[in-house]
Amino acid sequence: MSNTVIESRQDAIAILRLNRPEKLNALNYELVDALLxxxxxxxxxxxxxxxxxxGAGDRAFSAGADIPEFAGSISHGVDTALRLFVRRGQALTSRIETFPKPIIVAVNGLAYGGGCEITEAAGLSIASDRARFAKPEVAIGIPPTFGGTQRLPRLAGRKRALELLLTGMDFGPERALELGLVNQVVPHDDLMAASLDLARRILEHAPEPVSAILRAVAHGLNVPIAEGLRIEGEQFARVAETPNTWEALSAWMDRRPPSYRSPI
Incomplete structure (x- = not known):
């Protein structure tokens, strides 16, 4: 089993650490496959x-793709690079974006290139006050390839995204907050505690509506409103008659905590 991703648990919360700190947690193929x-x-x-x-260590969440490995794929032709690099990276960010359980990215340092794209794809993210972000792919002669040309404009707006995509300049956590890339900025030493607190506040609620909300947002965000409303109705139908929905409704009317709510 690869050690490029280290998994630990705190009750119902899985903690995944990208584990190539000597390479600033660069996303090589082994790490991407291990994360998937x-x-x-x-x-x-x-x-x-x-x-x-x-990310493992204090310097980086991920500094982006493993450039020497990617360059090796390009040397074997565009088709090889598309198959090994682009499609693998896009599969990862799409999986994160549509995952049926909440994913919180705790940005503990550099989030460049692919690291920034993972942050864009995740539904929630919290940044350390030491975090730095960038879209530097233009400097190595390529556009972003893990979804950055699509998700950043949707988060930040076309003009603000293009400024970052076309210059490759880095920016700090407060700018990331302004752009909608992260939910909050916290002191570095408080990053994990803040991330765990957010996860626990979500887990006070039943898993079925949490998954339904994640699915409705992920699949409805980029379709016309009529289609989005249809998706919303489908997700309601998935959960409306489940035991936890009935328990939540009863608890609300009885002014008591639902029985499924327990300390996390």
Missing amino acids: SALDRIEADPALRAIILT
């Missing part, structure tokens, strides 16, 4: 209800 495998395991485990994704 970890997501598959966590999705299948009903005891795990949320994920915190962060």
